Amino acid sequence: LTSWNFKQEKTVIDLGDGVKVGGDQLTVMAGPCSVENREQIIETAKIVKAGGAQILRGGAFKPRTSPYSFQGLGEEGLKLMAEAREETGLKIVTELMDIEHIDVVCKYTDIIQIGARNMQNYSLLKEIGKLDKPVMLKRGMAATIKEWLLAAEYVMNNGNHDVILCERGVRTFGEETRNTMDLSSIPLVQQLSHLPVIADPSHGTGRWELVIPVARAAVAVGADGVMVEVHPDPQNALSDGPQSLKPKNYHLMMDEIKAINNSL
Numbered sequence: 001l002t003s004w005n006f007k008q009e010k011t012v013i014d015l016g017d018g019v020k021v022g023g024d025q026l027t028v029m030a031g032p033c034s035v036e037n038r039e040q041i042i043e044t045a046k047i048v049k050a051g052g053a054q055i056l057r058g059g060a061f062k063p064r065t066s067p068y069s070f071q072g073l074g075e076e077g078l079k080l081m082a083e084a085r086e087e088t089g090l091k092i093v094t095e096l097m098d099i100e101h102i103d104v105v106c107k108y109t110d111i112i113q114i115g116a117r118n119m120q121n122y123s124l125l126k127e128i129g130k131l132d133k134p135v136m137l138k139r140g141m142a143a144t145i146k147e148w149l150l151a152a153e154y155v156m157n158n159g160n161h162d163v164i165l166c167e168r169g170v171r172t173f174g175e176e177t178r179n180t181m182d183l184s185s186i187p188l189v190q191q192l193s194h195l196p197v198i199a200d201p202s203h204g205t206g207r208w209e210l211v212i213p214v215a216r217a218a219v220a221v222g223a224d225g226v227m228v229e230v231h232p233d234p235q236n237a238l239s240d241g242p243q244s245l246k247p248k249n250y251h252l253m254m255d256e257i258k259a260i261n262n263s264l
């Protein structure tokens with residue numbers, strides 16, 4: 001179902017109000033790793049909107065490596081995301097971690113994010129396959145292209161064909177970056193599949209200094225969009241501060257990627 005044999009036109013996911021993923025226009029999703037409080041998410045949403053992105057990201061249910069780290073605000077965070085959407089007109093994307101939270105996440109979000117750690121959670125994939133809600137499926141941190149596309153098949157084969165793929169880097173041997181951003185997977189997957197493919201250079205590198213150059217590269221190789229983490233005060237972020245762009249650098253990134261793909 002993911003392949004060009006099944007469908008000969010590119011999948012375009014229409015979120016309404018002129019926001020599309022996979023269409024002629026580059027899609028930018030930006031926002032904090034986690035929703036932390038009202039002021040933080042509303043302020044970030046305004047910055048994200050002003051820079052020209054169409055979608056606000058923000059986690060409310062967080063898959064943290066340590067159980068002692070901030071776990072997210074849960075439904076309270078989703079309500080704040082919805083408030084930020086009201087305030088700015090941006091669409092929203094947030095992660096769904098468990099089957100038990102499907103209803104609450106769907107109530108608020110425009111796109112369900114399935115994180116790298118859940119890419120092969122087949123029971124979760126089957127359930128989201130039954131929904132009428134776009135899904136962004138991140139590549140697992142050790143997933144091959146074939147495994148990633150087969151994970152998308154799980155969603156589509158249950159009826160939901162609105163799938164966006166997101167390359168977020170894979171784990172290799174280096175210690176200087178959090179992951180190794182696999183830029184070649186973007187055109188490769190586009191050659192194999194009609195689904196839109198976006199790039200996440202924030203998790204792909206783990207370092208804010210590398211986010212702008214890798215975002216430029218992702219747009220240059222033809223990504224349908226980029227997702228980046230932006231925080232008004234990265235040093236005090238409750239998660240992923242080291243890879244979050246300050247507002248000034250987010251604006252710089254937007255200017256630079258618009259110079260490469262002028263559809264935005």
Ligand code: PEP
Pocket residue numbers: 033059063114115116117138168203
């Ligand atoms: C995220 O987008 O905040 C996230 C947890 O990403 P990943 O699943 O790619 O690690």
Ligand code: MN
Pocket residue numbers: 033034203229239240
């Ligand atoms: Mn993050």
